[in-house]
Amino acid sequence: MKRILGIVLAFALIGGVITAVVLGRDDSEASGTTTVRGVIGSEKADFLNDPEVLDALADRGFAVETESSGSWDMKDMDLKGADFAFPGSAAPADALGRAHRVQGSPLRPFYSPLVVLARRPAAKTLAANGYVKLTGPAGREGSGTLRMDPFLKAAGKDTTWQELKGSGEYAELKGTLSITSTDPLASNSGALYLATAAYVANGNRLVSDAEGVAAVTPLTRKLTAVQGRQNVNSEDLFRDFTVGVGTPLVLAYESQIAALLIRGDTVPDLVVLYPDTTVFSDHTLVPLTEQGRKFGELLQRDPTLRGLAVRHGFRPVGGSAEFAAATAKHGTYLRQKLTGTVQQAPVPTAEVMREITSRSRAQK
Amino acid sequence: MRRTTRRLAAHRSAIHRLAARLLAVRPFGPGARGRAALPATEPAAATPRTGPRRRTPRSLSTTAAVLALALTAGCSSSDGGSDDDDNGKRRAPGTLRVLASSELSDLSSVLKDAERATGVKIEPTWTGTLDGAQTVASGRADGTYDAVWLASNDYLRLLTGEQKKIRTETPIVSSPVALGVREGAVKRLGWEPGRVTWSDVHKAVTDGKLTYGMTDPVRSNSGYSALIALTSALSGAQSALTDADVRAASPKLREFFAGQKLTSGSSGWLAEAFARRAGQRPPVDALINYESVLLSLQRGKLLGHDGERGADSDTATTEPVAGIGDLTVIRPTDGVVTADYPLSLLTSADQGARDSYASLTRYLRSPEAQRALTRETFRRPVNSSVPPTDGIAREPRRELPFPGSRDVADRLLDSYENELRRPSRTVYVLDTSGSMDEERLGRLKAALRKLTGSDDSATGKRFRDREEVTLMPFSDQVKEVNTHTVPEREPARALDLIRADVDGLVAGGDTAIYSSLQEAYRHLGERASKAGDDRFTSIVLMTDGENTTGAKAGDFDAFYRGLSGDQRSVPVFPILFGDSDRTELEHIADLTGGQLFDAVEGSLDGAFEEIRGYQ
Numbered sequence: 001m002k003r004i005l006g007i008v009l010a011f012a013l014i015g016g017v018i019t020a021v022v023l024g025r026d027d028s029e030a031s032g033t034t035t036v037r038g039v040i041g042s043e044k045a046d047f048l049n050d051p052e053v054l055d056a057l058a059d060r061g062f063a064v065e066t067e068s069s070g071s072w073d074m075k076d077m078d079l080k081g082a083d084f085a086f087p088g089s090a091a092p093a094d095a096l097g098r099a100h101r102v103q104g105s106p107l108r109p110f111y112s113p114l115v116v117l118a119r120r121p122a123a124k125t126l127a128a129n130g131y132v133k134l135t136g137p138a139g140r141e142g143s144g145t146l147r148m149d150p151f152l153k154a155a156g157k158d159t160t161w162q163e164l165k166g167s168g169e170y171a172e173l174k175g176t177l178s179i180t181s182t183d184p185l186a187s188n189s190g191a192l193y194l195a196t197a198a199y200v201a202n203g204n205r206l207v208s209d210a211e212g213v214a215a216v217t218p219l220t221r222k223l224t225a226v227q228g229r230q231n232v233n234s235e236d237l238f239r240d241f242t243v244g245v246g247t248p249l250v251l252a253y254e255s256q257i258a259a260l261l262i263r264g265d266t267v268p269d270l271v272v273l274y275p276d277t278t279v280f281s282d283h284t285l286v287p288l289t290e291q292g293r294k295f296g297e298l299l300q301r302d303p304t305l306r307g308l309a310v311r312h313g314f315r316p317v318g319g320s321a322e323f324a325a326a327t328a329k330h331g332t333y334l335r336q337k338l339t340g341t342v343q344q345a346p347v348p349t350a351e352v353m354r355e356i357t358s359r360s361r362a363q364k
Numbered sequence: 365m366r367r368t369t370r371r372l373a374a375h376r377s378a379i380h381r382l383a384a385r386l387l388a389v390r391p392f393g394p395g396a397r398g399r400a401a402l403p404a405t406e407p408a409a410a411t412p413r414t415g416p417r418r419r420t421p422r423s424l425s426t427t428a429a430v431l432a433l434a435l436t437a438g439c440s441s442s443d444g445g446s447d448d449d450d451n452g453k454r455r456a457p458g459t460l461r462v463l464a465s466s467e468l469s470d471l472s473s474v475l476k477d478a479e480r481a482t483g484v485k486i487e488p489t490w491t492g493t494l495d496g497a498q499t500v501a502s503g504r505a506d507g508t509y510d511a512v513w514l515a516s517n518d519y520l521r522l523l524t525g526e527q528k529k530i531r532t533e534t535p536i537v538s539s540p541v542a543l544g545v546r547e548g549a550v551k552r553l554g555w556e557p558g559r560v561t562w563s564d565v566h567k568a569v570t571d572g573k574l575t576y577g578m579t580d581p582v583r584s585n586s587g588y589s590a591l592i593a594l595t596s597a598l599s600g601a602q603s604a605l606t607d608a609d610v611r612a613a614s615p616k617l618r619e620f621f622a623g624q625k626l627t628s629g630s631s632g633w634l635a636e637a638f639a640r641r642a643g644q645r646p647p648v649d650a651l652i653n654y655e656s657v658l659l660s661l662q663r664g665k666l667l668g669h670d671g672e673r674g675a676d677s678d679t680a681t682t683e684p685v686a687g688i689g690d691l692t693v694i695r696p697t698d699g700v701v702t703a704d705y706p707l708s709l710l711t712s713a714d715q716g717a718r719d720s721y722a723s724l725t726r727y728l729r730s731p732e733a734q735r736a737l738t739r740e741t742f743r744r745p746v747n748s749s750v751p752p753t754d755g756i757a758r759e760p761r762r763e764l765p766f767p768g769s770r771d772v773a774d775r776l777l778d779s780y781e782n783e784l785r786r787p788s789r790t791v792y793v794l795d796t797s798g799s800m801d802e803e804r805l806g807r808l809k810a811a812l813r814k815l816t817g818s819d820d821s822a823t824g825k826r827f828r829d830r831e832e833v834t835l836m837p838f839s840d841q842v843k844e845v846n847t848h849t850v851p852e853r854e855p856a857r858a859l860d861l862i863r864a865d866v867d868g869l870v871a872g873g874d875t876a877i878y879s880s881l882q883e884a885y886r887h888l889g890e891r892a893s894k895a896g897d898d899r900f901t902s903i904v905l906m907t908d909g910e911n912t913t914g915a916k917a918g919d920f921d922a923f924y925r926g927l928s929g930d931q932r933s934v935p936v937f938p939i940l941f942g943d944s945d946r947t948e949l950e951h952i953a954d955l956t957g958g959q960l961f962d963a964v965e966g967s968l969d970g971a972f973e974e975i976r977g978y979q
Contacts, residue, residue, distance in 0.1 A: 049726070067532045067709075067722060076528050081715055119760070160602050171697055172762050176603040228604025228765030229518045236535055236704070242748050244760030245538075245702060265748070 035063040036083040036295045041188055042068040042235035043112075043253050044086060044283065047312040056304050062295055070186030070232045072357075075099055083292030086285045088188030088234075088253070093284035095350040100288055107285040107296035109306075110314035112255035113338060114192055114281060116146055116179055116273040117241050121170040122248035123271035126151075128166040132273060142332035145341065146273040148200045151177075155226075156201075156219045161248065173248055176226045181251040182237055183230035184357040190230060191357050192279040192347065193251050194220045198356055199345040200277050206346050213355045220360035242267050249273075253281060254334070258313030261330045272333045277343045283314065459485045460720045463505055464513040465585065466490040466630050467654065468705070470667055474728075474736050482727045484720040492629060492977070493585035494519055498822075500529050500710070510717035511710060515585035515654075515703035518766040522773050531718075533708035534725040537734075537743035540700040540761065541589040544658035546642075547690035549574055549649035558759075561698045562597035565650075566616055569623035576650040577626025577641075579634050581780050582824035583977035586631040589701035590652045591780055594620065596764045597698045604765040610776050617784045624786055626651075627900055629977020633959060635661050636668055639685045640957055645929055654703060655693055659742035659755050662691040695757065699764035704746070774823065782829035782852065788900040788979045789832040789891060791884045795907035797839040800871040804908055804942055809866050811969040815976075816863040824976060827862065829855050832899065834887065835865050838880035839873025840913055845887060877907055879914030881936065881952070882923050889931055901934045902979045904972075905952065908942025917948065924955055932956075937978060939963050939971045 040048060047053060048066045057064060069077060071087030075095050079085060085100075087093050093106050118126070123144055126132035131151045134144040154177055161173040182190035198207045198216040207213055224230075231237045234253065241250040242260065257272055287293035299305050306316045310326045324336040335341060348356065469490060479485045491499065493514045499505050500512055501523035514520065517533060524530075543565060550557065553568050568574035579587035595605055598620070599613035625648045626641065628634035638651045639661060651658065660666040664687025707728065709721045727733055734745040738753040745752060752758065767773040794808065812835075817826025827833050827850050834847040846865045850858045884903050892901070911917070924932065935958035938949035946960075953960045959978065961971040 065719075065722065067718065068534070069532050073528065077531060078711070158602070172760060174602075174698070174762065178603065225768060226603035226765075228768040229521065230768075232521075232533065236746075239535075239746055239748060240763070243744070244758070245540075246763040260748075 032061045033058065033063055034061060034291050035065060036289075036291050037065045037081060038067075038084040038086055038285075038292065038295075039069050039074050039077060039079065039082055040066045040086040041071050041088040041283070042233035043088060043189075043238075043256055044312075045235060046259065047309060047314070050308065050312070053305070053308050056302075056308060057298075060298060060302065062298065064295065068233060068235070070183065071188035072191060073186045073232070079288060083289040084285050084287050084296060086283065088283055089192060089279075089281045089347065090284050091191070091347055091350045091353045092188060093286050096286045100286070102286055102288065104287070104293070107287065107293070107300050108282045108317055109285065109296070109300040110255075110309050110316045110319075111280050111282045112253040112258075112314055113274070113342065113344075114189060114196070114278050115252055115254045115257065116275060117238075117250045117252050117257060117267075118248060118271045118273055120269040120271055122161075122173060123273065125161070125164050125167045125170070125173060126273075129164045134271070136332055140332070142271055143335065144271060144273050146275045148196065148275045148277045152197055152200055152219065152223075155179075156222055158222075175247075178223065178226045178247070179249045179251050180227055180237065180247040181230065182234050183232050184224065185361055186232045187234060188281065189234045189251055189253060191353055192281060194223065194356050194360055195347050195353060196275065196277060196279050196345050197223055198348070204277065204343075204345075207348055207356065208352060210355070213352065213359060216356070217359045220356060221362075224360040244268075253313075255313030255315075258327060258330070258334055259311070260313075261333060262311055262313060262326060270333060274335055274338075274342050276341075277345050279345050279347055280338075457716050458483055458720065459487045460511055460717060460724060461487045461509045462489070462511045462513050462707075463491055463496050463499060463509045464488045465493050465496065465515045465705070467515070467632050467657070468513060469632075470660075470741050471737070473740060474733060477736065478724060478727050478733065482720075482723040484724045486724070488513075492583045494583055494588065496520075497523055500524070503529075505529075505710060506712035509710060510713040511708060511721055513705065513707045515705060516589075516766075517706050517708060519585075519588070519773060522767070522770040525770070528711055531709045531711045531713065532721075533706040534729065535704040535706045535746050536725070536728050537737050537741070538702050538704040538746060539654040539656040539743045540695055540702040540763075541586050541593065541652065542655045542658060542700060543576075543650055543652055543694045543696065544661065544688075544691040545574075545650040545694060546647070546688070547692065550692050555694070557692050557694050558697075560694050560696055562594055562696045563698065565696065566594070566598060566620050570619045572623070574649050575623055575625045575646070576652060577628070577634050577638050577648050578624055578652040579628050579631050580824075580977040582777055583629045583974075584631055584634075585703060586634075586653050586657075588777070589703065591617075591776060592701050592766060593696070593699055593764050595776060597696070605767045605772055605776065607772060607775060610772065610779060614779065614784060617780075621780075621785050622898070624900075627978065629974060631657055632666070633978075635666055636685050637957060639666075639688055641933075642686075642688055644933075651691075654743075655695070655756070656742040658691060658693045661685065661688050662693070663687055663742075663755075664689070665742075693757075695761055697762070699762040701764050701766065705743070778823045781823050785828075786898065786900055787830035787832070788828065788902070789834075789888065790827075790901075790979050791834040791836055791888060791903045793880050793884050793903060793905045794835065794837045794869065795839075795875060795877070795909065796837040796843065796869050796871045797873050797875040797909065797912075798871060799875070799909045799942065805869060805871050807968050808906065809869060811972045812866045813863055814969050815972060816859045816866065825973070827859065832891070832895075833862055834891075835862070836880065836884055836887070837869055838876060838883075839871075840876055842880050842883045847891070874913040875907065875909045875911060876914030877905070877911040877948070878917060878920035878923075881905060881920060882915060885923075885927060885931060885934065888934060889928075892930075900979060902958075903934060903936045903956075904975055904979075905936050905938040905949070906941060906968075907938070907944045907949075910943070910945045910948060917951065920952075921955060935959070935978070937961060937975045939968070939975075941968060941971075 045068050048064055071092040074085050074087055085096050097106055123132055127134045132144045132146055134141040136142050159177045161167045161177060167173045181193045184190035184194050197220060201216045201219050202212055207216060237250055238252050238256045240246045285296035287296050306319060309316055310322050315323045327334045327336060475486050496512060496514045497520035500520055553573055578590055581587035581591040595610060595613045598616040599609040601609040626637050631653050635653055635657050638648055641648045664684055666685045668685045707725055729747055731747055731750050734747040734750040737743060738745045744756060815827055829850055829852045832849045836845055837843045848858045848862050888901055936952050936956040937958045938952050939961045940946055940949055941963045950960050961975055963971040
């Protein structure tokens with residue numbers, strides 16, 4: 001009896017599904033909404049899940065479903081059913097574009113420089129030892145410049161926080177001097193950190209061949225090894241920093257801390273350090289379908305969406321005024337203009353990048 | 365005005381999503397699975413690809429939702445009658461088959477809310493974090509599970525290396541591994557909770573002023589995390605651990621582990637055992653466990669297990685364990701290791717599972733779910749807009765790195781297992797009565813033989829170096845008492861001897877469970893006084909039937925109560941097997957502070973292996 005009831009109900013259900021599917025399709029065609037799926041770097045998850053962004057997209061006929069992944073991990077993912085991939089920079093995007101034979105150029109709606117986040121005790125200790133130049137009134141410094149060359153030299157020599165003068169006041173400043181980043185093999189920001197270090201160690205010249213890679217490997221290996229197991233997602237690392245977990249210096253996208261400040265949150269004793277040599281991370285959308293391309297073009301061109309991207313801390317390409325306006329109140333922490341104060345390190349090709357990151361992890 | 369509109373839109377879209385979800389999911393649910401009458405439609409096809417996220421006319425959404433709900437109700441009533449041909453391997457749409465750390469069984473009410481909100485039901489299989497990581501790395505999870513939800517993916521990532529087993533991961537909550545200390549000990553040691561280091565803890569233990577419990581690092585993430593923190597602190601490591609650090613810390617670690625009084629294969633059971641010891645003399649002073657477990661225990665909100673572990677025990681929780689109100693939670697200032705519970709989608713998961721995963725994680729990271737999670741389980745939210753619940757300290761804390769290479773991680777475990785930990789003394793009371801037919805005896809021998817290992821046995825899979833193992837086969841009475849100690853150098857010979865004893869087991873006679881257990885306690889008393897050493901001591905009881913001769917249950921109870929305090933702290937771990945009597949064995953486990961393992965539902969080797977974590 002139960003079984004018969006089950007079968008009857010099952011048929012009723014199928015009927016229901018068919019009805020709903022048909023109705024649903026009619027409805028969506030009427031409103032012309034297209035759902036695009038994409039794999040994104042975790043640093044853009046908040047942006048692409050923001051109800052206002054979803055509303056704005058819906059007004060323009062798009063719904064978006066995303067999943068987060070390390071930018072370099074996307075290359076090995078099954079992307080069947082995805083309309084786009086949206087890694088954190090050009091190198092993994094190039095690799096993806098080649099792997100999926102993408103025609104036409106990738107889309108770069110916005111970018112964000114890599115910064116180093118610290119609490120004031122760590123920043124002041126670095127300043128007292130000449131690695132950082134702080135800005136802002138004493139006791140309330142919120143920003144500074146990290147001098148990469150001497151810092152990396154000290155890190156390369158296993159200098160510890162305890163050896164720095166002035167660190168004794170702070171119990172949490174212990175261990176080897178290092179910047180905590182994501183896993184360079186999996187994630188964009190971790191890889192770009194090593195690319196910057198390689199550029200600086202190579203005398204501010206781009207590392208472009210095997211010889212160059214070999215020369216910087218002792219340093220990159222050290223920078224990686226001291227960290228032990230690394231996070232895959234930059235967002236997880238950033239979140240730990242905001243709640244006071246972890247290590248004194250954390251690599252982040254400027255957009256992450258800018259978004260936090262713009263929405264009115266704070267981190268106690270925050271100091272945003274801009275490395276004097278850093279990489280601008282070009283968030284690059286690789287379209288895998290026609291809808292994916294249209295979606296990417298919309299992000300790049302639409303003023304409302306550009307405005308929302310700024311609210312999430314990103315710098316739209318050719319939109320320095322938009323960024324300056326949104327961050328005007330947060331000058332203590334953020335730099336509106338990067339030119340003149342921050343040197344942009346060029347990023348090696350995807351192949352050289354892979355070589356740098358994989359050798360940094362090799363045991364011997 | 366704009367806000368209201370948005371909220372309405374969100375509300376409508378939620379209803380529609382729910383409707384779409386239910387419609388996509390339920391028709392192919394458990395009740396209908398495998399029925400020939402149903403077309404095998406891909407669930408993804410039922411979800412309109414160009415599905416609107418909002419702007420659905422309300423009437424349609426509502427209709428769909430009502431229809432879906434009505435149909436759902438109908439469907440679930442047919443569930444009971446059609447489970448006969450369910451192979452249990454395929455994923456029912458709308459469910460997510462998750463291999464999860466056992467301590468997450470305390471999330472059940474939040475997961476019910478999640479199911480209500482998203483239509484996605486989690487089908488959990490409980491495991492230890494390290495075992496779970498091995499299951500995923502070996503490929504055994506592919507196709508059997510859609511996702512894995514362990515305390516941390518650190519060890520898993522070391523095991524999998526370059527092969528990508530995880531498609532995406534989302535941390536849901538976090539909890540550092542901390543130290544809970546009873547008030548008496550805090551006072552005695554004159555500790556200021558905010559200033560204690562692991563070195564202070566080590567000193568207190570070696571001075572004989574502090575006893576503690578900790579889980580087995582080979583099986584449980586909280587124990588492994590503590591081992592990493594201790595090794596870092598005691599070696600003076602300045603960055604991620606290296607082999608040299610492990611070597612440097614070894615002498616101090618050995619001293620530290622000599623003071624360990626409780627061990628366990630799971631953090632939940634350890635807390636229960638600690639609470640149980642609170643009423644006895646001498647009590648245990650401290651407990652190394654997740655901050656969340658310590659706070660739950662402190663507030664009397666830790667849920668107990670239903671007295672059984674084993675492959676398929678669904679850890680139905682019963683009433684809370686008696687609270688330990690005077691527990692102070694200390695996060696040593698030289699650093700802790702934190703579990704971040706990443707819900708992780710396997711690369712082998714299909715599109716339907718990916719969708720379920722996406723809506724489930726979105727819900728679990730929402731402020732509403734995060735508030736419930738921190739309030740009910742004392743874990744820390746990962747959504748920065750939600751503050752941690754009262755009682756969770758907010759000061760910044762130093763996080764210690766997890767080893768970056770598998771060599772170091774494994775070497776640390778191996779040193780713990782074979783050199784550093786307090787050695788154990790284990791008696792196996794084995795039923796070899798007439799009811800143990802060839803098949804059952806064969807399974808017993810195979811399971812024991814496995815514990816004698818081979819040259820390349822992974823850490824934790826065989827009897828440990830320095831372990832004293834006694835096999836005590838019985839029928840009408842104990843037939844033999846064979847004791848071997850596995851030496852640190854050339855353990856193979858002793859393991860061979862144990863294996864020979866196992867091979868020699870023969871069945872025949874009646875079943876004298878209680879008399880044989882009494883014999884085991886007497887044997888342990890003699891061994892301990894003769895050797896004059898201090899070991900983790902336990903009894904494993906394997907029987908396939910009821911007690912038919914010798915001492916009765918009441919006799920054993922009286923015998924046990926007459927034992928010295930030290931002897932009473934020896935737990936019996938009974939294994940349910942064949943036709944053994946669950947009530948009888950549960951009583952033995954409860955009386956002695958042991959735990960019942962199920963080899964009727966699960967496998968016998970599985971039970972023997974899981975018990976290793978408690979020995």
